[in-house]
Amino acid sequence: MTSTLEHQTIDPHTQDFLDEAKASKFDFHSISIKAAGDERLKTAINSAVMRQYTGRQLRLLELPDSEGLRTLAGDIKGHALDYLDYYLVQTKQAVERNGGQVHFARTGEEAKRIIFDIIDKANCKSCIKSKSMVSEEIELAHALEARGMDVVETDLGEFIVQIDHDKPSHLVSPIVHKDRASIGKSFAEYFGTPFTDDPEKLTKQARVYLRDKFRRADFGMTGGNFVVAETGQVCVVENEGNARQSITTPRVLVSLIGIEKLVPRLADLAVMLKLLARSATGQPFTVYTNLFGGPQQEGEKDGPEEFHLVFLDNGRTEILGSEYRETLRCIRCGACLNACPIYRKIGGHAYGSIYPGPIGALITPLFQGLGNFKDLPQASSLCGACYEACPVKINIPKHLINMRKDIVSQHLNHPMERVIYRMWAWALKSPFLYGAISAMQKFELRRRAKKTGWVKSVPFPGSGWTQIRDMPAPAAKTFHEMWRGK
């Protein structure tokens, strides 16, 4: 066993997705077709997310007025965003009062430089890292490893992702796409032990291995679910205790957090925490809710000697200044993923980014450019289940529609699509043309459907439709004809 995690094996399943995602341009269409045809993947994802989804629905019934509470939670996050400049300054002052340091990073690169600097100054060698979407966003763990640091992901799911050189596929449950057999195989290879697929035994194995890491690590990394501006405290919720280890045992602690995570007051946490775990996993409350705001105080023997809070922008200020500000309310609970009929069929990797599902379809194009991910806003049936599930009431369908408008107004759609719509608009303006075209269309479609009553193929671009479904033959008389002849 080597001290750093060297990766001999890559989950071939994920590799396929990643290769396709990387191949010149992200092609959601072909990746999703492939994912939707994968029964093993679909079963794994469905059984996991349906459990969280029904759990959420039951847990929300415990609240006197879940609708009202969600509105309040959305208002609190919305308020913090509307006055983010004030609250960021307030947080900075509070953290400094607690003896910690605050850094602001414009980009992922800048955040990494700040963190490398902290590591070099404090001469740290071994990092225990707890689960954080932001560090995935800037691929921090890889960057630290590349600099020769011993980095270990300590959340069980993320640890499995790390030893497999895989990618998380869900905001809360990173390995919903994996079954126990493949995890057992990875553990057997990584630890050189006999194969087992018993979750108890696998967890025990990871516990023993990571406990030794916790004991020796000198550098802790976390993200943050919330930052309380008035006290400068970071709030991290979890079930395993690994984040608690990261903030307690190493002598240097860095929390890398997006600037949008602020709430004004401690009292706001009562609102947010009552919704977060219920929405995420259907638990009333997580096992550990950790609040920390600075280095160890006078006389304390544990806790970090140095505490750094690194606030990351990385495109967030652009979103803040746009019509999509509301999307920054997201608390990464994953409820919209679990509710989404599309996510349930294709899983997280198909979205081509670490933020999958309906919220990912929105923020990935915002973070990485609409031109690169223009298929994602289309990856929704606009059924509204995500909006209904969202604990901070982000109107995801509305924003997806606006983003589709952006695609058209920025001419990012297919030229053929633009031509067809222009022709259609032109034809619709003239009753004569409209009548002539619909008569021709009716004639041709009825001819094609003569034998069975079903149209089985039409020329391009309509073939895109008939490739996967048949269309009933149009009626003998159009509505117009019936109206005239009545």
Add this chain to the structure above:
Amino acid sequence: MTVLEKVSAALGRTSPLLEAPIPPAISEPLVRLVHSDIGLPELFAKRAEENKMHVTACNVEDLMGHLIGFLRETGCRKIALPISRLLDGLEVVKQLNHAGFEAKRWDQMTLDELYDYDCGVTDVTYAVAETGSLVIRASAKHGRSLSLVPPIHVAILEPKNFLPDLVDVFDRLAKDGGAGNINFITGPSKTSDIEMNLVVGVHGPCQVQLFILQ
């Protein structure tokens, strides 16, 4: 532009806002789930058990008998404790050592040594009836790791610890002031990462035993 300048610009301001904005009012009927102060230990015990903690209610005189019985049953030998008015008052360290355990207070050990301990026996700052959570504020006397590193955590609760709702806890924490380390503990450490199978005992304690003093 710095990040702060970019934020102000995105919000349509030329410099950061200096005047404190007024956050949305928190309507209590919307947020509060536990409305009464009556029966808090009972409600707490119910919720704590739902979260897979073991709860024993006992009198002060019976505590040591129960505690020693539990520690023997679970095969604990080395016991770590905070410096605490409650535990010191009950002379827990002395009695445990007398009963053959190796019990030490936080001021007599290092963090690294704590990894070799079998059990942490602590008091708590608050106990939340709504969620069945223990709230512990760390200090020089009460190490952050005492309820985290040893595989078994035993907590001793007094009647004055109980609060009805999370609303009350955050209200108290705000009034207590100080921003140190605060941990909410709601059960033994657990995970459902592998095919949604619940496994108890990951990186934190595998077992949490509570004694509620009456």
